[in-house]
Amino acid sequence: MKQIYNYQNQSRIMALAGLFVIILPIFIPNLFGPLGRAFPSLFSEWNAPKPRHLSLLNGALHQHFSIKQQYELWSPLSNQGWEPCTQSINGPSLPEKSRGFIQVFLDGGLNQQRMGICDAVAVAKILNATLVIPHLEVNPVWQDSSSFTDIFDVDHFINVLRYEVSIVAKLPSEYSWYTREYYGTGIRATRIKTAPVHASSNWYLENVLPVLQSHGIAAIAPFSHRLAFDNLPDDIQRLRCKVNFQALVFVPHIQALGNTLVQRLRRPPGKLQSSQTNYLREKIEDAGKYVVLHLRFDKDMAAHSACDFGGGKAERLALAKYRQVLWQGRVLNAQFTDEMLRTQGRCPLTPEEIGLLLAALGFNNSSRLYLASHKVYGGEARISTLRTLFPLMEDKKSLASQEELARVEGKASLLAAVDYYVSMQSNIFISASPGNMHNALVAHRSYLNLKTIRPNMVLLGQLFLNKSMEWSEFQNVVFKGHKNRQGQVRLRKAKQSIYTYPAPDCMCEA
Ligand SMILES: *[C@@H]1O[C@H](CO)[C@@H](O)[C@H](O)[C@H]1NC(C)=O
Ligand SMILES: *[C@@H]1O[C@H](CO)[C@@H](O)[C@H](O)[C@H]1NC(C)=O
Ligand SMILES: *[C@@H]1O[C@H](CO)[C@@H](O)[C@H](O)[C@H]1NC(C)=O
Ligand SMILES: *[C@@H]1O[C@H](CO)[C@@H](O)[C@H](O)[C@H]1NC(C)=O
Numbered sequence: 454m455k456q457i458y459n460y461q462n463q464s465r466i467m468a469l470a471g472l473f474v475i476i477l478p479i480f481i482p483n484l485f486g487p488l489g490r491a492f493p494s495l496f497s498e499w500n501a502p503k504p505r506h507l508s509l510l511n512g513a514l515h516q517h518f519s520i521k522q523q524y525e526l527w528s529p530l531s532n533q534g535w536e537p538c539t540q541s542i543n544g545p546s547l548p549e550k551s552r553g554f555i556q557v558f559l560d561g562g563l564n565q566q567r568m569g570i571c572d573a574v575a576v577a578k579i580l581n582a583t584l585v586i587p588h589l590e591v592n593p594v595w596q597d598s599s600s601f602t603d604i605f606d607v608d609h610f611i612n613v614l615r616y617e618v619s620i621v622a623k624l625p626s627e628y629s630w631y632t633r634e635y636y637g638t639g640i641r642a643t644r645i646k647t648a649p650v651h652a653s654s655n656w657y658l659e660n661v662l663p664v665l666q667s668h669g670i671a672a673i674a675p676f677s678h679r680l681a682f683d684n685l686p687d688d689i690q691r692l693r694c695k696v697n698f699q700a701l702v703f704v705p706h707i708q709a710l711g712n713t714l715v716q717r718l719r720r721p722p723g724k725l726q727s728s729q730t731n732y733l734r735e736k737i738e739d740a741g742k743y744v745v746l747h748l749r750f751d752k753d754m755a756a757h758s759a760c761d762f763g764g765g766k767a768e769r770l771a772l773a774k775y776r777q778v779l780w781q782g783r784v785l786n787a788q789f790t791d792e793m794l795r796t797q798g799r800c801p802l803t804p805e806e807i808g809l810l811l812a813a814l815g816f817n818n819s820s821r822l823y824l825a826s827h828k829v830y831g832g833e834a835r836i837s838t839l840r841t842l843f844p845l846m847e848d849k850k851s852l853a854s855q856e857e858l859a860r861v862e863g864k865a866s867l868l869a870a871v872d873y874y875v876s877m878q879s880n881i882f883i884s885a886s887p888g889n890m891h892n893a894l895v896a897h898r899s900y901l902n903l904k905t906i907r908p909n910m911v912l913l914g915q916l917f918l919n920k921s922m923e924w925s926e927f928q929n930v931v932f933k934g935h936k937n938r939q940g941q942v943r944l945r946k947a948k949q950s951i952y953t954y955p956a957p958d959c960m961c962e963a
Pocket of ligand 4: 921923
């Protein structure tokens with residue numbers, strides 16, 4: 454939804470939102486965790502989110518799974534007959550002479566920028582141009598000014614692609630004034646503003662090549678989602694995946710931190726008393742395995758979904774207000790009732806609901822769970838049910854010291870990069886909400902045939918509406934409803950993103 458609202462209006466909106474920060478806490482405290490929680494008695498209408506599905510929760514806490522089911526849950530995907538293939542079909546080829554320099558400026562969070570980088574390499578290839586390392590814009594929501602070089606290993610990037618596209622970290626001195634500031638401060642002949650969404654390769658040849666020919670340089674901005682997914686040469690598609698899955702690796706300090714977290718997650722949990730030897734044995738069988746839960750449940754998403762999350766009248770009001778401020782009420786979902794939205798699977802799962810889903814799939818209180826999450830709306834109160842089900846739940850803060858986290862602290866893109874890295878190493882990945890991070894990992898893990906559970910939102914939405922459902926039935930239906938949603942290869946259809954579905958464009962039948 455970050456992409457939905459107009460970029461131009463954003464700073465104004467954020468300023469307005471800033472105003473509300475001052476005004477709102479007076480009557481809607483739970484928007485602002487610490488204040489609300491510190492003085493709950495001041496606000497009688499405000500209640501910390503409580504479990505909404507108590508009887509299911511109770512069932513989940515007392516269930517037993519057969520050994521066979523446990524084994525199947527954690528076992529890797531079997532070979533599906535597909536393997537990565539990103540080698541160029543016609544053999545790698547660099548143009549004899551570059552047509553000029555291509556610059557792009559990328560909006561969005563880390564995973565949206567990642568797609569933009571892959572497209573930028575592809576466009577440079579289509580034009581036989583030299584790509585300048587993309588400039589990452591500061592996102593008004595995430596507020597991280599990290600550059601490409603701060604996040605990705607530039608030398609590796611250039612090196613992996615060196616036989617296919619020439620890439621430079623910096624413009625040569627005769628072009629050195631073509632900076633971000635240069636484009637930000639006036640109308641420039643070398644800036645292409647009109648790239649349509651999902652433009653064809655011909656569009657680039659017709660509209661960008663002439664600029665390159667007359668100026669030796671062209672800047673394309675905006676550039677997000679500006680290259681089509683269909684009707685491109687096979688080699689261009691493979692190149693996009695090669696960038697995504699081979700050329701883009703994180704800088705060494707992010708990989709090192711990621712490895713530290715992974716090692717600690719794989720280590721069997723704390724010392725246990727000898728009276729607990731049975732329990733210990735169970736844990737050691739589990740040792741080394743972990744599941745990553747990507748939970749995007751921030752205020753933005755909660756408000757935009759227009760669903761009811763059980764925080765009572767105060768929460769409903771707070772979210773409606775937030776919707777009004779950020780999107781001037783233009784939120785399609787707001788026209789529907791909560792029940793309609795849930796029936797259609799359009800409500801993000803709450804931490805409690807995702808916990809019940811995990812329990813129904815067979816995860817239990819000795820499963821190690823890594824929570825990849827930025828900020829959870831409602832804070833710890835909202836997460837506590839999930840923690841009851843999964844006491845061995847960890848995150849960056851619980852696994853690493855402040856010193857270890859110092860270089861990434863407060864930097865949304867670097868934190869997202871660490872989560873991406875830990876997610877890629879996990880035995881199982883599950884994302885509670887569709888979005889760029891979800892899609893990026895579904896694709897990357899499918900490319901490597903790694904287990905990835907995709908929640909069936911429609912099924913779950915409907916089940917959670919039924920307040921009289923018993924655990925055993927819920928569990929049964931959920932379990933069956935996710936059998937074919939664990940990483941089975943899905944072929945990309947027309948118009949679908951190659952960054953979500955890498956097969957068949959970038960995978961070959963073995
Ligand atoms: C885990 O759950 C089992 C029952 O399913 C219970 O007997 C055991 O005490 C629980 N362990 C912890 C650490 O909560
Ligand atoms: C929890 O699951 C593991 C396998 O994932 C299993 O070995 C263990 O027996 C289960 N524990 C309980 C209490 O059900
Ligand atoms: C790019 O180079 C290839 C050969 O290397 C050539 O076939 C193609 O026409 C060139 N395209 C442009 C836009 O220069
Ligand atoms: C809710 O679940 C119960 C038990 O499975 C079932 O009998 C009932 O028909 C369901 N109600 C609705 C409205 O689907």
